[in-house]
Amino acid sequence: MPVSVLFIVSAYVGHFNSVAGLAAALRRKGVEIYIAGSPVHENAARRNGFSFLSTPYLDIISTPFGIDRKFTGMNFRGVLKERMKNKEIMARFPEVVSDIQRLCRDVRPDILFFDPFMLFYYPAFYPYCKTIFALSPYPLLDPDRMVPPYTSGLIEENENVLFNKTILVWCRQFIRYTLWSLKERWVYGASLYTMMRRLSQLCNFPVKGEWAPRYVYFDVHFKSVPELVLFGKEFEFKRKAPLRTNVYYIGPCVDAAREEAPIDLHTIDIQDKLILCTLSTISFNDDINIKTRFFDQLIQAMRDRPEYTLIAALGEGLRPADFKDIPGNVYLFITVPQLKILSKADLFINHGGSNSIKEAIHFGVPVIVYPNMADQPGVAARVESHMIGKRGDFYKDNASHIGESIDEVLGNPVYLKNMYLMKARFAAYTQKPAALYKYLKEIGSY
Known part of the structure; x- marks a missing residue:
């Protein structure tokens, strides 16, 4: 039987495009490809020859979680509305877990690939597929004293001091992320981590030992999940520390044959x-x-x-x-x-x-x-x-x-x-x- 691979993709068009090349490369090796995601991707997935599975139940967490609240002020009524919304989201988690179980029973994937914006749901998939990868269409986000987070435009030039601009950028990133998480937890009733903890309890997943934030609002990271970076390592800044043992650069995976709208x-x-x-x-x-x-x-x-x-x-x-x-x-x-x-x-x-x-x-x-x-x-x-x-x-x-x-x-x-x-x-x-x-x-x- 052919190997079956399931891609869990977020609703953004660019995220579908970033995994389409990898999916096409695997299909050429005889792998059976399934794309699971928002209905907005159905036409593109089928046009490119992939089996598509609509999973609207994976859209209940708007990813990046809470990002719309980050940039807007809230009055008292607005805060109450957001707290109620978060309670309603967590109340739906048992239903979501059941839907994910059904999806995995139907597809029986040998390998799971997660769009970075969808890795939140990893604990619910974990019991049904042990070979799971996180895809990074971006440069690697792991902190390093010579490599700023990719949300920064800094080019570090000072290799010889113990404290350089990159370290300052990472410190600022940590403080902002921590304050944002605290605000989400105590003002709006749930942070990304508390949401994750609730989902993990339903799935008996050890989130406390696995959760490894990298201090960017839209990043989800687990220690044991291998990360496939869809870039050439040569594009990166040179790191001071060695790579994690479960990080792999597999190249850009550009699908040059991707179906596009015509132009004369x-x-x-x-x-x-x-x-x-x-x-x-x-x-x-x-x-x-x-x-x-x-x-x-x-x-x-x-x-x-x-x-x-x-x-x-x-x-x-x-x-x-x-x-x-x-x-x-x-x-x-x-x-x-x-x-x-x-x-x-x-x-x-x-x-x-x-x-x-x-x-x-x-x-x-x-x-x-x-x-x-x-x-x-x-x-x-x-x-x-x-x-x-x-x-x-x-x-x-x-x-x-x-x-x-x-x-x-x-x-x-x-x-x-x-x-x-x-x-x-x-x-x-x-x-x-x-x-x-x-x-x-x-x-x-x-």
């Missing part, structure tokens, strides 16, 4: 250089004005550079009609087939999302990164450190700054050279005999 490039008059700009699959109401300002400045920069062609994906909340006086070398869309255009592009302007950077490296396209949140600042710092592109200020850069960055990256061959070196290093993960499938056979139990 023959209708676009591509000049000397083609530039692609996409800024994220996630959009929030409060950043529409900021994105509009950025695209206005980018369009102005392109107006002064008729020798370049720009294809830009505006994302949710914006339309091409929102922009006036578009020059002939600028083409605006709501979404674009990113992989298809990257295969033709000379420069990729993006938000520093891990998927976008891995795809840029896959095609050898230098980047200009405008980080905003989550892993983006740390990814952008690594881009700049390795000189495979530049990073800018999403909130402040004007047309002049953007244009100067475009001219620098397209005009200085060192960026393209370094990007091709990184591309070759990443490509080696799929070319070496000890690559993906062998890793899983060695550290798995099947």
Whole structure:
């Protein structure tokens, strides 16, 4: 019988894309693939040939848990409402555990892969599958005195002192995480850990000895769960401490054959250089004005550079009609087939999302990164450190700054050279005999 693998995926489109490459690589080895997640992924999963299982009961914990409360003030009525919501969530845990039992009995997975935002449910799956991995589509988050958390844009340069900027960043991260957890527990009635403890009690899972926070709001980590990092180790900052024994870099796993919406490039008059700009699959109401300002400045920069062609994906909340006086070398869309255009592009302007950077490296396209949140600042710092592109200020850069960055990256061959070196290093993960499938056979139990 073929080995069956179950992926537990969160509702974010980027998270589905990050596991699709790994799933496709395993399927080519004859592995039976199941994707379990939000209904929003069903079409994409089936379009890519995966069996899909809708699991809306795994959406009751909004991941990152409590993040919506973190950035908003609450009055007394709002606090009571949130406390009631948390009690209702915990009251549903027995039902969720039963649904997970049913899922595991139906699929009988040999291996389980958890999206990092879904690892909260690990205790409920643990009794039914002993070969379980956490997937990290981001750089590794383990604390190290030379490697800041990926939520920081710091590039540490001081190796010779006992107390450097990175240690200060980690201390600040620990304090903020601890205060946030205390606020969640005592103001809103439940922190992520107290929720986890309640779920673990229902499953007889030893959470106290397993829980190992890394002080980022949206991270869940267990000591005994092996972590597969979907990046090349060469992209990382150099660590001072050795890696954990259950951390494995398995490469970017970019699915270059991923099904995307079509686009007819023959209708676009591509000049000397083609530039692609996409800024994220996630959009929030409060950043529409900021994105509009950025695209206005980018369009102005392109107006002064008729020798370049720009294809830009505006994302949710914006339309091409929102922009006036578009020059002939600028083409605006709501979404674009990113992989298809990257295969033709000379420069990729993006938000520093891990998927976008891995795809840029896959095609050898230098980047200009405008980080905003989550892993983006740390990814952008690594881009700049390795000189495979530049990073800018999403909130402040004007047309002049953007244009100067475009001219620098397209005009200085060192960026393209370094990007091709990184591309070759990443490509080696799929070319070496000890690559993906062998890793899983060695550290798995099947």
